[in-house]
Amino acid sequence: MAQTQRLRHALICGTDLHILKGHVTTCQAGRILGHEGVGVVDQVGDDVTAFKAGDRVLISCISSCCGKCDFCRRGIYSHCRTGGWILGNKIDGTQAEYARTPHADTSLHHLPDGVDEEALVMLSDILPTGFECGVLNGKISPGSTVAIVGAGPVGLATLLTAQFYSPAEIILIDLDDRRLAIARQFGATQTVNSADGRAVEKVRALTGGEGVDAAVEAVGLPATFKLCTDIVSPGGGVANAGVHGVKVDLHLERLWSQNISITTRLVDTVSTPMLLRTVVSHRIEPKLSDYTPLQARRDHKRLRHVLARGGDRGLEGDHRDITQGGGQWCRRAEDFSRKST
Numbered sequence: 415m416a417q418t419q420r421l422r423h424a425l426i427c428g429t430d431l432h433i434l435k436g437h438v439t440t441c442q443a444g445r446i447l448g449h450e451g452v453g454v455v456d457q458v459g460d461d462v463t464a465f466k467a468g469d470r471v472l473i474s475c476i477s478s479c480c481g482k483c484d485f486c487r488r489g490i491y492s493h494c495r496t497g498g499w500i501l502g503n504k505i506d507g508t509q510a511e512y513a514r515t516p517h518a519d520t521s522l523h524h525l526p527d528g529v530d531e532e533a534l535v536m537l538s539d540i541l542p543t544g545f546e547c548g549v550l551n552g553k554i555s556p557g558s559t560v561a562i563v564g565a566g567p568v569g570l571a572t573l574l575t576a577q578f579y580s581p582a583e584i585i586l587i588d589l590d591d592r593r594l595a596i597a598r599q600f601g602a603t604q605t606v607n608s609a610d611g612r613a614v615e616k617v618r619a620l621t622g623g624e625g626v627d628a629a630v631e632a633v634g635l636p637a638t639f640k641l642c643t644d645i646v647s648p649g650g651g652v653a654n655a656g657v658h659g660v661k662v663d664l665h666l667e668r669l670w671s672q673n674i675s676i677t678t679r680l681v682d683t684v685s686t687p688m689l690l691r692t693v694v695s696h697r698i699e700p701k702l703s704d705y706t707p708l709q710a711r712r713d714h715k716r717l718r719h720v721l722a723r724g725g726d727r728g729l730e731g732d733h734r735d736i737t738q739g740g741g742q743w744c745r746r747a748e749d750f751s752r753k754s755t
């Protein structure tokens with residue numbers, strides 16, 4: 415039950431950068447990256463009934479869930495026995511002209527008319543990740559205090575969707591003042607630049623010495639996870655969204671008595687249909703207004719540089735070709751799609 419889509423929009427996730435650093439061991443050298451995208455159905459497999467050629471679709475990062483196995487029946491699509499997060503990880507992904515989605519009927523979403531496709535592509539990954547890993551796992555509730563460490567796309571998506579629940583304070587923490595300024599536009603009540611190493615002190619000062627009810631980790635570094643455990647108040651929760659590639663210390667000698675919960679999650683995308691409705695109704699507006707094609711071109715050049723330089727281990731040789739032969743990637747994907755429905 416597979417189908418192929420011709421890509422119209424694709425994004426680069428923070429997780430792709432973890433892959434390049436060798437942090438995601440399931441992803442082998444040579445893999446076409448990308449697990450986010452909006453496209454038009456090109457071909458459908460024999461068993462596909464919900465989509466036909468020409469349909470505009472949202473490609474979810476958990477782009478292959480059977481809907482039948484024990485994990486899928488519990489809503490844990492990310493651990494589907496025959497799918498899960500495989501796109502741009504265990505099978506070739508969306509940084510290509512065409513991509514293929516196994517289990518298409520249960521994994522893709524029809525795009526509604528009249529909505530900006532660039533906004534909808536945020537639903538492939540970052541919005542469900544921010545909502546499920548950050549907001550739901552962090553049990554963000556009315557009147558609560560929240561800190562989000564990392565004002566990248568995932569941190570900002572957490573910020574947007576946290577506001578469904580009317581928390582009293584949402585503090586964004588990052589090293590980058592430009593991203594913190596965007597966070598203010600998106601509804602952060604306070605921002606903290608943590609470059610001076612005084613984030614714990616500053617968050618405590620902003621919360622009357624208490625710390626926060628929910629601390630969301632949206633970076634994926636040992637230091638930012640520790641920061642979350644240092645600013646969570648007794649009875650609160652640390653909701654980890656970041657992908658971690660190295661071991662992280664957990665200070666149970668201090669935390670054991672604090673009645674906190676710590677959660678981890680690979681996004682399941684169970685919330686995507688609901689989030690799609692909030693975007694259609696303009697309840698949330700996920701598009702970054704100051705991101706111009708010029709900036710996109712500049713960032714793409716930077717990514718090409720990262721690809722050329724290779725990761726910390728494993729990927730250097732294979733990925734160097736990309737800078738010289740982007741077309742080769744597209745051709746490969748197209749050939750693959752023609753034989754794989």
Ligand SMILES: NC(=O)c1ccc[n+]([C@@H]2O[C@H](COP(=O)([O-])OP(=O)(O)OC[C@H]3O[C@@H](n4cnc5c(N)ncnc54)[C@H](O)[C@@H]3O)[C@@H](O)[C@H]2O)c1
Pocket residue numbers: 427428429430432539540543547563564565566567568569587588589590593608632633634635637638654655656657658679680681
């Ligand atoms: N759990 C999941 O299913 C899931 C899904 C998608 C992404 N992720 C992960 O979420 C994390 C965030 O993704 P993203 O796309 O927003 O990444 P990103 O790299 O675009 O953003 C990370 C942000 O963290 C900030 N930062 C870096 N070091 C910091 C530090 N020491 N202190 C404070 N801020 C710091 C950066 O300035 C940046 O704004 C990544 O680890 C990514 O792999 C997880």
Ligand SMILES: [Zn+2]
Pocket residue numbers: 427428429430449475539
């Ligand atoms: Zn991702």
Ligand SMILES: [Zn+2]
Pocket residue numbers: 479480481482483484485486487493494495496497
């Ligand atoms: Zn399944």
